Amino acid sequence: MSLRVLSYNVHRYGDDHEALARVVRACAPHVAMLQEAPTWLGTRRTRQVMADSLGLRYVGWSSRNAILVAEGIELKELRRRRVWRPFFRRYPRPRMIATQLPGGTIGASLTVEGVDLALVVCHLGLQKRGRQHEIEQILTLCKSFGLPYLLAGDLNEVPDEPVWRRLAAEGLTDLGSDAGPTFNSSTPDRRIDAAQLSPQLTGRLLPIPAAPADLAAATDHLPLLIELKPGTPVR
Structure with a gap:
């Protein structure tokens, strides 16, 4: 059995809801890891409406990251982590003066064909040095499961910048190196979304079986x- 995992920034669930539902249903994921999902106070009904429209079940969230699952998929453990983003001022002298709004990450473990693995979703901030601080905390969460893992999400920077180099140094496999740009959906020109595998897993990116008009509107x-095949290690 392979596991289909969808990583998707849904832009605060503020665009075309019907187009979004068509895209996600066409992908038919076992697990959806969403960024900019409705997770704030007072959005319980919105979360339920969104999950129902996508044909999925909302099981966990942390700081606008969320995990949804298809019928029959059971997660064994959820782990959340608040991620504080340091904000640096260069002038009149370099110093850390505050923190950006807190971000977060959420991960879950599950068993596929007798193999235990973890899935972790993240959404990094807009401040370059802050992202480097965040990714260290997120990797700590990934490794806390003690399992092979997939880390996916919106990194808010393009390949060859510090976060991507840090993930490569960690020994993770970049599944999207030949996938092309992911932002913006209408006229994509930057790859800022990532799917990274630890060495004990293998997988690939699948084509998105959705209409271009829906992708642009959603x-x-x-x-x-992402298609994961947990029973076949990379090396």
């Missing part, structure tokens, strides 16, 4: 659809 990012 949100400002393009999704990543």
Whole structure:
């Protein structure tokens, strides 16, 4: 059995809801890892409406990251982490003066064909040095499961910048190196969304079986659809 995982920034669920539902249903994921999902106070009904429209079940969230699952998929453990983003001022002298709004990450473990693995979703901030601080905390969460893992989400920077180099140094496999840009959805020109595998897993990105018009209308990012085959290690 392979596991289909969808990583998708849904832009605060503020665009075309019907187009978003068509995209996600066409992808038919077992697990959806969403960024900019409705997670704030007072959005319980919105979360339920969104999950129902996508044909999925909302099971966990942390700081606008959320995990939804298809019928029959059971997660064993959820782990959340608040991520504080340091904000640096260069003038009149370099110093850390505050923190950006807190971000977060959420991960879950599950068993596929007798193999235990973890899935972790993240959404990094807009401040370059802050992202480097965040990714260290997120990797700590990934490794806390003690399992092979997929890390996916919106990194808010393009390849060859510090976060991507840090993930490569960690030994993760970049599944999207040949996938093309992911932002914006109408005229994509930047790859800022990532799917990264630890060495004990293998997988690939699948084509998105959705109409271009729906992809452009659903949100400002393009999704990543990942097929994992836990029983076949990379090395």
